[in-house]
Amino acid sequence: MNIIRKFFFISLILSMMLFGVHHGLAQPKPLTNPPTITHSYATEKGYFGSIWKVYLSAEDPDGDMLKIAITVDQLGYGHYPTDWVYLKPNQQKQFKGYLQWNTFSSKTHFLREWTQITIKISIFDKAGNESNIVVFPFEFVSGRPQSIHPPAPFDQGDISRLGHITIDLYETTIMGGDGNII
Numbered sequence: 001m002n003i004i005r006k007f008f009f010i011s012l013i014l015s016m017m018l019f020g021v022h023h024g025l026a027q028p029k030p031l032t033n034p035p036t037i038t039h040s041y042a043t044e045k046g047y048f049g050s051i052w053k054v055y056l057s058a059e060d061p062d063g064d065m066l067k068i069a070i071t072v073d074q075l076g077y078g079h080y081p082t083d084w085v086y087l088k089p090n091q092q093k094q095f096k097g098y099l100q101w102n103t104f105s106s107k108t109h110f111l112r113e114w115t116q117i118t119i120k121i122s123i124f125d126k127a128g129n130e131s132n133i134v135v136f137p138f139e140f141v142s143g144r145p146q147s148i149h150p151p152a153p154f155d156q157g158d159i160s161r162l163g164h165i166t167i168d169l170y171e172t173t174i175m176g177g178d179g180n181i182i
Contacts, residue, residue: 033061034130035060035065035123035124035125035131037056037057037058037122037123037131039056039057039154040121041054041154044138045139048115048140049102049104051100052101052103053098054121055154056096056098056134056162057094057095057096057097058094059093060092060093060123065087065126066087066124066125067124068085068122068123068163069082070085070120070121072117072118072169075117080167083166085099085163085165086163095162096153096154096159097160097162098161099121099161099164099165100161100163101165102164105170114139114140115139115169117137117139120133120135121134121136122134
């Protein structure tokens with residue numbers, strides 16, 4: 001009986017240490033406000049190799065926006081890893097600008113016409129709060145589309161580049177079943 005009590009007592013202490021340490025280290029999340037993407041715009045079609053601009057304006061009442069998250073899903077391929085663009089200190093309270101994506105890819109020399117991708121963009125602040133998510137469908141077409149001027153508020157004043165999107169796309173028709181280029 002004495003051995004059972006010792007075993008129970010040791011198990012109880014170990015359980016308290018494991019669960020107590022976990023709860024003791026948890027810090028309450030500070031009460032902060034998430035950033036908000038207030039306006040966004042991007043064209044829906046373009047040719048492979050073109051420069052594509054995604055226009056964004058955002059604000060954060062706490063003034064602690066840290067980074068922009070860009071995810072891409074490609075029909076026939078799947079999900080690419082998240083790309084991050086870090087904001088400059090003067091952009092952490094509010095900004096208006098564009099993300100530039102040079103759609104050339106080091107993974108392929110072409111993309112088929114009608115290749116479709118979907119881009120999702122959100123902003124994270126220093127506390128880990130995420131903004132609303134904006135979604136942009138995009139389709140690769142042949143030829144050179146006409147120059148398109150962005151709508152308000154991106155047609156007024158100086159619009160600065162926030163950073164580059166650095167995701168390299170794959171052409172799914174030249175990939176093998178294992179995901180490697182043939």
